[in-house]
Amino acid sequence: MKTSSRHGNSGVGAAPGTPGITAAPSHFMPHIQGLRAIAVLLVVIYHFEPGRLTGGYIGVDVFFVISGFLITQQLSRELERTDRIKLRSFWAKRVRRLLPASLLVLLFSAIALLVVMPLSALIENVREIIASTFYVENWALAANSVDYLAASNDASLVQHYWSLSLEEQFYLVWPILLLGASAFGVNRLRRARSSAPASGAAGTRRGGGSALGAKFAANGRWNAMITLVAVASILSFILSVVYTKNDPASAYFVTYTRVWEFGAGALLALLPRFRPTRGWLSNALGYAGIVALLYAGFTFDRNTPFPGYAALLPVLGTAAIIVAHRSTRWYDSGRVLSTRVPRFIGDISYSLYLWHWPLIVIAPFIPGWGLSIYNRAALFALAFVLAWLTKKFVEDPARRWQFWASPARRPRRTFGMMVAGMAVMTLVIGGVWAVQQPKYDAAASELAATVASPPECFGAASGPGAVVSGFGASAAVAAGKADGTVITDSAAGLPETSQLPAPATTTPGCVNAALADTIIPSPGFGNADRPSHPECLVTLNDSALFACHFGSDDPAAKRVALIGDSHAYALLEPFIQLANDNGWALTTYIKGGCPWSTDPLPGNDAFSASCTTWRAHLTTELAAVQPFDVVFTAALADATSPGTSKDGQALATGFSGAWKEVTAKSTPVVTMVDNPAWADDPNKCLRTTTAAAASTDCLEPRADALVADPPIAIAAAASVAAGEKVMLLDFSSTFCSTTDCFAVIGGANVYRDQDHLTNTFATTLAPFLRSALVAAMGSATSAGTAPTN
Numbered sequence: 072m073k074t075s076s077r078h079g080n081s082g083v084g085a086a087p088g089t090p091g092i093t094a095a096p097s098h099f100m101p102h103i104q105g106l107r108a109i110a111v112l113l114v115v116i117y118h119f120e121p122g123r124l125t126g127g128y129i130g131v132d133v134f135f136v137i138s139g140f141l142i143t144q145q146l147s148r149e150l151e152r153t154d155r156i157k158l159r160s161f162w163a164k165r166v167r168r169l170l171p172a173s174l175l176v177l178l179f180s181a182i183a184l185l186v187v188m189p190l191s192a193l194i195e196n197v198r199e200i201i202a203s204t205f206y207v208e209n210w211a212l213a214a215n216s217v218d219y220l221a222a223s224n225d226a227s228l229v230q231h232y233w234s235l236s237l238e239e240q241f242y243l244v245w246p247i248l249l250l251g252a253s254a255f256g257v258n259r260l261r262r263a264r265s266s267a268p269a270s271g272a273a274g275t276r277r278g279g280g281s282a283l284g285a286k287f288a289a290n291g292r293w294n295a296m297i298t299l300v301a302v303a304s305i306l307s308f309i310l311s312v313v314y315t316k317n318d319p320a321s322a323y324f325v326t327y328t329r330v331w332e333f334g335a336g337a338l339l340a341l342l343p344r345f346r347p348t349r350g351w352l353s354n355a356l357g358y359a360g361i362v363a364l365l366y367a368g369f370t371f372d373r374n375t376p377f378p379g380y381a382a383l384l385p386v387l388g389t390a391a392i393i394v395a396h397r398s399t400r401w402y403d404s405g406r407v408l409s410t411r412v413p414r415f416i417g418d419i420s421y422s423l424y425l426w427h428w429p430l431i432v433i434a435p436f437i438p439g440w441g442l443s444i445y446n447r448a449a450l451f452a453l454a455f456v457l458a459w460l461t462k463k464f465v466e467d468p469a470r471r472w473q474f475w476a477s478p479a480r481r482p483r484r485t486f487g488m489m490v491a492g493m494a495v496m497t498l499v500i501g502g503v504w505a506v507q508q509p510k511y512d513a514a515a516s517e518l519a520a521t522v523a524s525p526p527e528c529f530g531a532a533s534g535p536g537a538v539v540s541g542f543g544a545s546a547a548v549a550a551g552k553a554d555g556t557v558i559t560d561s562a563a564g565l566p567e568t569s570q571l572p573a574p575a576t577t578t579p580g581c582v583n584a585a586l587a588d589t590i591i592p593s594p595g596f597g598n599a600d601r602p603s604h605p606e607c608l609v610t611l612n613d614s615a616l617f618a619c620h621f622g623s624d625d626p627a628a629k630r631v632a633l634i635g636d637s638h639a640y641a642l643l644e645p646f647i648q649l650a651n652d653n654g655w656a657l658t659t660y661i662k663g664g665c666p667w668s669t670d671p672l673p674g675n676d677a678f679s680a681s682c683t684t685w686r687a688h689l690t691t692e693l694a695a696v697q698p699f700d701v702v703f704t705a706a707l708a709d710a711t712s713p714g715t716s717k718d719g720q721a722l723a724t725g726f727s728g729a730w731k732e733v734t735a736k737s738t739p740v741v742t743m744v745d746n747p748a749w750a751d752d753p754n755k756c757l758r759t760t761t762a763a764a765a766s767t768d769c770l771e772p773r774a775d776a777l778v779a780d781p782p783i784a785i786a787a788a789a790s791v792a793a794g795e796k797v798m799l800l801d802f803s804s805t806f807c808s809t810t811d812c813f814a815v816i817g818g819a820n821v822y823r824d825q826d827h828l829t830n831t832f833a834t835t836l837a838p839f840l841r842s843a844l845v846a847a848m849g850s851a852t853s854a855g856t857a858p859t860n
Contacts, residue, residue, distance in 0.1 A: 103137060104417030105408025106392050109361070110134050111420035113368050115427045115454065118231075119447050126371025129385040131234040132332055132378070133364065136389040138238055139336025146249050147296065147340060156250045163482035165242050166489045169421070171469040172461050173235065174492050176425040177204055178499060180228040183433050185503045188228070189758065191599030193511050196227045197504050203232035204496045206239040213324040231428040233324050240326050241333050248303070249296055256295030297341050304334030315379030319611050328378055335386050339393055346394040350403070357395030357404025363388030374678035376612060422466060423458035430454055435755055514596040521591045522834055526818070528581035529591075530835025531805050533817030535559075537839040538801040541791045542739060546846035547798065556838040561801075586818030587763055592831055594757035597820045600829040602643040609662040612677045614684035616692055621657040622650025629655045629848055632702045634689070637663040638745060639705040641828045645837035646703070653841070658699070660689055666706035670725025690732055698736040701847045703840070706783060707826065708745035714780030726786035730797060739796035739847040741840075744784055747776030747806050748826035753814035762815065770811040777803055777812070798847050800839065 110133035117127020149156050177200055184196050202211035212233050307330035314322035322328050339346075347353040367384045375381050398405035407413075416423070430450050434440050521529070536557025539547045544560050551558030592600045607619035622628070633639055633646050640661045650657035665672070665682035667689070672679040706726070712718040730740045749771045756769035787799040806812050806821070814821055819832045 100396055101409035101414055102396055102398060102405040103141070103393065103408075105410070105413035106133065106137060106389065106417070107420040108408075108413040108416035109364060110137070110389075111416065111423050113364070115423065115451070117368070118428060118431055119451055124368050125373070126368045126375065128377075129364065129367045129371060129382075132382055132385045133389045134234065135238070135241075135329060135332040136336040136386055136393070138241065139333030140339050140393055141336075142242065142245060143249070143300070143337035144340040146246050150249070150253050150292065154253075156246050158246055158250070159482040159486075161246055162243070163485035165239070166485050167470050167472075168466075169235070169239070170489055170492060172422050172425055172465050173232075174204075174496055175461065175465055176429065177229065177496055180429050181496070181500045181503050183228060183429065184500075185506060187433050187436050189436060189595035189598060189754070190507065190511050190514055190593070191596045192227070193504070193507050196229070197500055199227040199229050199232075200500045201497065203229040203236065204493050204500075206232075206236040208236040209233040209240075209324040209326065210236075213321040226428075226432055228429045228432050231424065235425075237324075237326055237329055241330075245333070245337075248299060252295040252299040253292045256291035256293070293341065297338070300334050300337045300341060304331040304338070307331035307334065311382065312379045315376050319376060319613070322379070323377065332378070332382065332386050335390055336393070339390055347397075350397055350399065353395045353397035354402070354404050356391040357397075357408075360388040360391030360395065361404065363391070372676065374612065374674075374676035376677050419455070419458040419462045422461035423454060426457040426461070427451075427454040430457075435752070436758070511596075514593050518592045518596065518600065518831060522831055525835065526583055526586060528583035528817050529586065530817045530819035530821075530832050531802070531839065532835055533581045533583070535804050537843075538804065539798065539843060540801070541787050541798045542796040543798050543843075543846040543849075546849075547843045550845045551839070551842040554838060554842060556842050558839060558842055581817070583818070588761070589818035590757060590762045590765065590815050590820050591818060592820050592829060594754045594820065597754045597757070597829055598752070598823050600820070600823050600831055601827075602640060602830050602833075604643060604647075607643065607659050607661055608637065608640045609665075609685065611663075612681040613662075614681040614688070616660060616685060616688035618692070619659045621647045621659075623654045623656045625654070625656070629653075629700045630697065631655045631657050631844060632699045633657065633659045633661070634667045634702060634704045635661060635706050636666045637661070637827065638707045639703075641830075642703075642705060642833050642836070642840070644830050645834045645840060648834065648837055649841050649844070660692070664707075666726075667704050667729045668706070668722065668725035669728035670721050686729075693732050698738050699733065701739050701741060701844050702730075702733050703741045703844065704730070705743055706745065708748065708778040708781055708783070710748060710778055712782065713778055714782045714785045719780065719782045720785070722782035723785040723789065726783055727790050727793075730786070730790055730795065734790065734795040734797065737796065739798065739849075740790075741798045741800065741843050741847050742783055742787060743800040744781050744803055745778070746802065746821075746826070746828060747771060747773070747812040749776060749812075749814075749822065750825070752824050753822050754820070754824075757814055757820065762818075765815045766813060769814040771814075773807045773810055773812055777807065796847070798843055800843055802836070802839070 110130040113124065113127040113130035113133070115127075115130075117124045117130070121127070146156055146161070149161075180196070181200055184192065184200070188196065199208060199211055202208045208229065212230065307327055311322065311328035311331060314325070314328050347356060363384055367381075367388070371377070371381065392404070392408070396405045397403050398409055400406065427450075430453060434446065434450055440446060525532070534557055536551075536559055538559050538561055540561035548558050548560045550556075604619060607617065609615065609617050622631075631646070631650065633643065639659075640663070643659065643661075646657055646659075649655065660667075662682065662685045664678065665685055667686070669686075672682050709718070709722065712722055714720065714723060726742075730742075734740055753769050753771070757765055760768040784799055784801070787797045790797040805816065816832070817835070819835060820829050821832045823829045
């Protein structure tokens with residue numbers, strides 16, 4: 072992500088004696104290479120170890136400021152020398168500097184999509200590789216509201232091209248704006264000269280036309296450019312703050328929320344008088360800037376509202392380092408950043424930025440390779456090697472290639488090569504699509520047909536069934552028997568119990584031999600098997616309460632609510648199916664990472680605050696609407712907070728406290744023990760084995776996958792003991808044996824990642840959910856029939 076110019080000067084050159092403008096010769100600024108090294112290391116380390124450098128994403132903001140400074144400096148020097156900017160030559164240099172390495176990594180990504188990546192990644196990666204080829208990736212991501220900072224987000228191979236796209240858009244527009252501002256300043260000068268008296272007493276009284284003309288001649292152009300940059304930066308910063316608050320996912324990518332960061336660097340280029348001349352001040356700024364970047368890198372995280380106000384810290388820190396160019400003594404900040412190692416990393420920073428991300432995305436899908444600390448270290452080293460090779464054999468030769476870099480060659484030859492390169496890349500990714508799309512369609516069709524008409528004993532239907540306890544447990548068992556669904560009471564004759572039974576030791580009771588060699592969805596498609604209606608899942612720092620409505624709109628219909636975090640969202644499709652089949656009116660209130668509880672999330676970050684606000688909105692909503700006939704809730708189990716711990720007990724109390732908001736109105740609550748969580752995505756294991764061997768090769772120890780003494784079960788027991796209508800479902804014996812948990816159950820691929828159920832497997836839970844909901848509502852449904860197994 073290195074900017075295109077390697078040269079700069081300590082001030083914008085101007086005619087000697089120009090007021091307010093300090094003339095300085097052009098020379099290389101080596102400390103900026105060291106600043107680039109800081110920026111790229113922040114980004115790369117953040118991507119390799121996001122938990123250790125939680126705010127490393129600010130590295131791209133450092134690059135933006137550097138680009139604004141160097142490009143504005145280059146363009147303003149050209150304006151000073153020639154009174155114009157050769158736009159075609161400027162753009163041709165950018166193409167020669169940036170495109171060859173960019174296309175090389177895109178080509179690598181396209182090949183990886185063909186031979187390594189799972190089918191589920193096809194559509195997203197094809198779309199984003201094309202967007203990156205034409206430098207509009209940031210807008211593609213903004214349109215899809217991708218959470219770039221979320222660890223659980225399914226990232227494409229080229230998602231990091233968003234920042235390169237934004238920079239290219241800056242390179243395209245910025246010289247035109249500066250040229251326009253310069254022309255405006257010159258025209259204003261001409262108008263001032265023509266309106267001023269030529270001579271005489273009037274001229275003397277008004278200060279003299281020649282004096283006025285000289286003043287505009289010295290400052291008109293620069294004032295116009297400075298004013299343009301300042302106004303654009305202020306407007307962009309305001310938009311950044313507002314947009315970050317209202318739509319943080321899109322705000323991270325769109326161009327106009329980042330213009331002010333380029334503008335900050337541009338102002339440094341246009342206002343050299345503000346650069347320190349004293350050694351102590353230069354070092355104070357330089358080291359303060361380094362501290363600011365490191366502080367932001369280690370303290371910011373994915374919950375920091377960004378860019379917005381928070382981006383001021385890295386932007387101002389970068390600006391301070393740029394102006395602190397003094398390198399006379401060994402301890403000067405400029406000298407430290409100019410040493411050999413930082414300069415080397417700065418030299419390869421563009422290629423390093425390009426290569427590191429696809430390596431991270433590809434690695435987990437290579438058989439026998441994961442992202443352990445040793446594997447990450449190996450990938451880190453490989454990224455440096457590839458970056459150095461690309462710099463030496465692609466970047467540098469491409470800039471010097473006489474075919475398009477010779478002064479005798481017109482820029483149009485460069486543009487012709489650019490079009491040809493982009494066309495070839497489009498053809499390559501089109502070929503990948505032509506090969507993989509039929510396979511994708513076949514997997515999607517198989518998945519849709521299976522969900523619409525599941526085979527016998529498929530998924531959860533293979534048993535041993537759900538264990539139910541608490542309010543209405545006996546009624547749920549009776550409803551299950553009537554529907555042919557295996558539901559077991561936790562204690563015979565005791566519909567209300569305060570303790571879960573021991574894990575079932577029975578083997579699955581329903582076997583379909585035809586499913587022995589089946590995994591649906593396929594391991595290459597499992598990651599894409601998620602619920603529809605993403606608009607029903609509130610994410611990131613959004614605190615708005617968004618309700619989705621499905622099923623019947625009859626006022627007399629049974630009213631069902633689904634409340635919780637992303638694990639409740641994973642059950643959305645079976646709930647929509649049940650609402651449609653049984654004539655229920657379904658309402659959902661779901662926010663990712665924010666379980667329905669009165670126990671506050673730890674920390675004071677923006678996400679925790681958004682969760683607190685969302686819960687407050689939910690409380691207000693539940694108090695205002697007509698009471699539901701039943702509420703179902705689910706939540707991610709925190710493996711670090713078993714029920715025997717202090718935190719686990721607090722979680723249990725928080726769940727019970729939230730449920731009282733509806734049980735106090737006699738609305739029953741149905742909840743469930745959370746599904747197992749794996750140390751790594753089981754689809755990676757399934758891709759390297761056969762369906763028949765999955766039951767022995769792809770397992771997770773039960774003791775590691777399930778939380779001991781689940782707080783949600785403790786909360787259910789406490790609520791039942793207090794006389795509240797709370798029912799608990801426990802599918803643990805469906806997911807696991809007494810020792811291990813399975814990745815494939817009854818031919819169904821269970822997980823789409825480490826802990827979220829595939830949409831396919833979730834739909835096989837529908838009969839059990841129906842029996843529980845019917846029992847909790849206290850009567851059978853009046854319309855529809857239960858889904859078949």
